Amino acid sequence: MSAPTKSVLNESKQIERAAMLIQMGARMQVLESETTLSYERLIRLYKEIAGKSPSKGQLPFSTDWFLTWQENIHSSLFLNIYEYLSKAVTLDTAEQLTKAYRLYTEQIETAGLEALLSFTRAWRLVKFVDANMLTRTACSSCKGQFVTEPYENARHYQCGLCNPPARAGKSKNAGALMLH
Numbered sequence: 001m002s003a004p005t006k007s008v009l010n011e012s013k014q015i016e017r018a019a020m021l022i023q024m025g026a027r028m029q030v031l032e033s034e035t036t037l038s039y040e041r042l043i044r045l046y047k048e049i050a051g052k053s054p055s056k057g058q059l060p061f062s063t064d065w066f067l068t069w070q071e072n073i074h075s076s077l078f079l080n081i082y083e084y085l086s087k088a089v090t091l092d093t094a095e096q097l098t099k100a101y102r103l104y105t106e107q108i109e110t111a112g113l114e115a116l117l118s119f120t121r122a123w124r125l126v127k128f129v130d131a132n133m134l135t136r137t138a139c140s141s142c143k144g145q146f147v148t149e150p151y152e153n154a155r156h157y158q159c160g161l162c163n164p165p166a167r168a169g170k171s172k173n174a175g176a177l178m179l180h
């Protein structure tokens with residue numbers, strides 16, 4: 001295959017990937033990270049597909065969100081699906097993210113809940129795990145895998161379902177999710 005043909009093919013693959021991510025609701029940072037297309041190109045694609053300009057502003061660069069109670073349960077559910085897929089099938093990161101995110105929202109909807117984790121947050125979560133800023137730890141009570149800080153003490157760790165914060169009361173919402 002000649003070089004120009006190859007680059008045209010690669011370009012169309014990049015556009016296809018960007019389009020898929022935009023449809024999932026990804027923000028510009030995700031598109032810039034997961035495709036090789038230029039910023040200007042991505043902006044144009046975004047407007048064309050989403051029918052509006054991408055929202056401005058940086059994503060918060062903090063792991064806190066993923067560790068708060070209900071958010072943690074949603075994040076853990078997503079990450080468990082993501083990790084499962086990485087063992088079960090060979091997909092590139094963008095495909096794996098998209099597939100895992102679809103499965104996450106399906107499961108949330110089946111439970112009659114609202115998806116707290118946006119696609120862009122899901123992407124951010126995977127980046128934090130790749131950078132060893134977050135990991136999964138098994139709950140010492142239910143044995144489910146939950147998103148935690150890397151140095152969580154596994155012997156004493158209890159998840160947000162087994163040990164909900166006092167303010168949570170008897171919320172049936174989070175309990176509707178099974179993580180094990």
Ligand SMILES: [Zn+2]
Nearest residue numbers: 139142159162
């Ligand atoms: Zn537990």
